[in-house]
Amino acid sequence: MLEVQNLSMRFGGLLAVDGVSLDVKEREIVSIIGPNGAGKTTVFNCMSGFYKPSGGKIIFEGREVQGIPDYKISRLGMVRTFQHVRLFTQMSVVENLLVAQHRHLNTNMLAGLFGTPNYKERERKALDRAAYWLERVGLLDLANRDAGNLAYGQQRRLEIARCMVTEPKLLMLDEPAAGLNPAETKELNQLIVSLKEDYNVSVVLIEHDMSLVMDISDRINVINQGRPLASGTPEEIRHNDDVINAYLGEA
Amino acid sequence: MAANNYRHALFCAIVTLIISFPILGFNLEAKGINITLTGATTSTIIAVILAAVAVFVFQAFRDSFMVMLGKLPNLNPLAGKEPMEQSKRVKLESWVLTGIVVFALFWPFLVSRGSVDLATLVLIYIMLALGLNVVVGLAGLLDLGYVAFYAVGAYTFALLSQYIGISFWMALPIGALLAGLTGMILGFPVLRLRGDYLAIVTLGFGEIIRILLNNWTTLTGGPNGIGGIPEPTLFGMEFGRRIKEEGNTSFHETFGIAYSGEHKVIFLYLIALVLAVITALIIRRFMRMPVGRAWEALREDEIAARSLGLSRTAVKLSAFTIGAFFAGFAGTVFASKQGFISPESFVFLESAIILAIVVLGGMGSQLGVILAAIAVTILPELAREFSEYRMLIFGAAMVLMMVWRPQGLLPMRRIHITLNKQG
Numbered sequence: 001m002l003e004v005q006n007l008s009m010r011f012g013g014l015l016a017v018d019g020v021s022l023d024v025k026e027r028e029i030v031s032i033i034g035p036n037g038a039g040k041t042t043v044f045n046c047m048s049g050f051y052k053p054s055g056g057k058i059i060f061e062g063r064e065v066q067g068i069p070d071y072k073i074s075r076l077g078m079v080r081t082f083q084h085v086r087l088f089t090q091m092s093v094v095e096n097l098l099v100a101q102h103r104h105l106n107t108n109m110l111a112g113l114f115g116t117p118n119y120k121e122r123e124r125k126a127l128d129r130a131a132y133w134l135e136r137v138g139l140l141d142l143a144n145r146d147a148g149n150l151a152y153g154q155q156r157r158l159e160i161a162r163c164m165v166t167e168p169k170l171l172m173l174d175e176p177a178a179g180l181n182p183a184e185t186k187e188l189n190q191l192i193v194s195l196k197e198d199y200n201v202s203v204v205l206i207e208h209d210m211s212l213v214m215d216i217s218d219r220i221n222v223i224n225q226g227r228p229l230a231s232g233t234p235e236e237i238r239h240n241d242d243v244i245n246a247y248l249g250e251a
Numbered sequence: 252m253a254a255n256n257y258r259h260a261l262f263c264a265i266v267t268l269i270i271s272f273p274i275l276g277f278n279l280e281a282k283g284i285n286i287t288l289t290g291a292t293t294s295t296i297i298a299v300i301l302a303a304v305a306v307f308v309f310q311a312f313r314d315s316f317m318v319m320l321g322k323l324p325n326l327n328p329l330a331g332k333e334p335m336e337q338s339k340r341v342k343l344e345s346w347v348l349t350g351i352v353v354f355a356l357f358w359p360f361l362v363s364r365g366s367v368d369l370a371t372l373v374l375i376y377i378m379l380a381l382g383l384n385v386v387v388g389l390a391g392l393l394d395l396g397y398v399a400f401y402a403v404g405a406y407t408f409a410l411l412s413q414y415i416g417i418s419f420w421m422a423l424p425i426g427a428l429l430a431g432l433t434g435m436i437l438g439f440p441v442l443r444l445r446g447d448y449l450a451i452v453t454l455g456f457g458e459i460i461r462i463l464l465n466n467w468t469t470l471t472g473g474p475n476g477i478g479g480i481p482e483p484t485l486f487g488m489e490f491g492r493r494i495k496e497e498g499n500t501s502f503h504e505t506f507g508i509a510y511s512g513e514h515k516v517i518f519l520y521l522i523a524l525v526l527a528v529i530t531a532l533i534i535r536r537f538m539r540m541p542v543g544r545a546w547e548a549l550r551e552d553e554i555a556a557r558s559l560g561l562s563r564t565a566v567k568l569s570a571f572t573i574g575a576f577f578a579g580f581a582g583t584v585f586a587s588k589q590g591f592i593s594p595e596s597f598v599f600l601e602s603a604i605i606l607a608i609v610v611l612g613g614m615g616s617q618l619g620v621i622l623a624a625i626a627v628t629i630l631p632e633l634a635r636e637f638s639e640y641r642m643l644i645f646g647a648a649m650v651l652m653m654v655w656r657p658q659g660l661l662p663m664r665r666i667h668i669t670l671n672k673q674g
């Protein structure tokens with residue numbers, strides 16, 4: 001469903017991403033790994049429309065999407081999280097999820113002013129969907145708290161729930177396990193697998209936690225200094241000499 | 252660091268000199284038919300130099316001054332108080348607002364005509380400030396040319412009444428819609444600008460509209476303005492001594508009471524009151540609607556909002572358009588109240604006053620804005636002796652606000668939807 005071909009991104013003199021390709025099928029978890037500064041987040045920024053790539057193609061469901069504005073990409077069904085959590089901290093937890101459902105709501109101003117049945121119905125559905133996902137990630141009891149007051153692990157989960165209420169087809173997670181304790185990482189592991197199995201979402205995952213990556217990925221892409229180093233199943237990557245030398249070997 | 256401070260202070264002092272010298276240092280004197288330029292008296296020149304020195308001293312030691320100011324906690328009555336719980340606050344705020352409205356309904360029958368007239372003006376400012384509050388407080392867009400939309404509303408009514416004899420009630424929606432449309436058209440190209448740039452461009456737009464009104468003399472009468480703007484009627488009843496429009500009846504004759512000039516003033520006041528209440532209610536409603544949430548989300552974290560499919564331009568444009576719409580509303584009422592308008596009424600100072608109300612009131616907070624509008628319009632009237640220093644006091648109040656209470660007198664907390672389902 002997603003094909004990234006020969007993507008490159010240049011910042012002035014720095015070629016941060018150089019010839020990276022990626023291929024994600026329906027209901028697949030594909031990981032991108034590589035050392036810090038390898039260009040992983042930059043790949044995400046290109047895919048989600050925050051950057052216009054300097055070269056290459058991004059094809060989502062048969063359509064070229066490179067250079068399309070970020071909010072349109074999100075509406076096509078490719079939604080991302082951020083390496084550093086970005087919640088609306090002054091808004092309540094449930095409102096974070098309502099903002100994400102903007103498209104599903106009746107945004108006709110007059111309908112809202114007069115509270116037409118259609119408006120109320122959609123608003124109620126949005127609240128239901130929010131409640132469902134809060135329950136799913138274990139935050140229902142905190143629904144009316146300010147998002148900024150949540151613990152770090154809870155904020156991470158809320159960010160994923162906020163993506164899921166938009167009903168995406170492809171979810172891009174940028175280091176979702178960073179800063180989580182082992183128990184939380186295990187929960188996250190189960191959550192991501194369930195997103196794929198129960199909700200038919202494809203996932204592109206950037207992650208440093210090797211056990212998580214090896215455990216849940218269908219395929220792994222390794223990049224190093226902006227260039228693709230290897231790609232294959234977890235088993236192939238584990239035994240790839242280049243990867244062992246360049247990356248896994250250090251650890 | 253210190254050298255840098257002094258250089259900056261020197262620069263500010265020189266700017267002060269450059270600005271104030273041509274304005275205060277010379278006088279134009281009419282001698283016969285010639286106008287000559289004469290130097291000002293020594294005392295004025297000394298005053299200008301003293302002012303420059305004061306600016307220098309303040310800028311050089313600004314940090315320590317600011318710290319000193321910040322350390323006067325006794326002057327800041329609300330320092331360190333916890334914000335109230337949402338449910339309590341909402342209840343209290345709606346009680347206070349209802350109280351104000353009920354009081355405002357009966358009040359005009361007890362006071363003088365002049366007071367009612369002034370109160371109508373306060374209500375117009377409340378409408379303007381509530382509208383600007385959407386743009387600045389809720390959507391976080393610094394609009395310094397808000398008065399342009401006020402002018403569009405007022406001139407729409409004035410021109411339509413002059414050329415096709417339209418009534419107040421027809422002009423009200425037309426003026427507001429036209430102002431909203433203007434906001435949309437002006438907003439579209441500029442809303443991608445950020446912060447300071449947006450402020451400067453909107454400031455420019457405000458001036459352009461005023462200059463246009465001033466110079467398009469064939470249509471707008473230029474600086475002479477437009478007069479004879481009709482007052483509102485009540486179901487076809489006029490409030491004047493004699494009927495102006497054919498087919499209308501007269502209020503005092505219909506009810507068989509003696510003519511009084513007060514009826515008209517009170518009626519206009521009541522219209523302004525109703526419109527202000529409607530404005531407040533509609534905007535309150537917007538704040539709880541998806542669009543209100545989108546404004547707040549975009550203000551809080553634009554990148555996250557965009558990643559969730561919110562279009563920055565569309566969301567900001569909606570705030571800009573709604574703000575402009577209510578300015579047009581207020582403009583129509585203003586034109587009707589004055590009966591005469593000219594570009595004089597729509598100078599930058601007006602934008603500044605409305606913005607001051609929003610900032611003083613606590614950006615986004617409706618009750619705060621209403622109280623600030625009352626204070627800002629009425630205080631200068633009460634202290635007329637000080638009217639020359641009005642802007643000075645304003646400026647000082649704004650600076651102190653920024654130091655002590657940057658979030659405004661009654662800071663906003665948008666009413667959040669709560670989820671009642673548990674487990």
Ligand SMILES: Nc1ncnc2c1ncn2[C@@H]1O[C@H](COP(=O)(O)OP(=O)(O)O)[C@@H](O)[C@H]1O
Pocket residue numbers: 011014016034035036037038039040041042043
């Ligand atoms: N907006 C930008 N401007 C300039 N350089 C950038 C920008 N974004 C990323 N980079 C550079 O690109 C390289 C890759 O960064 P990034 O994609 O964040 O790495 P990773 O996520 O793999 O740790 C780094 O050297 C970084 O400094």
Ligand SMILES: [Mg+2]
Pocket residue numbers: 040041042083
């Ligand atoms: Mg990164």
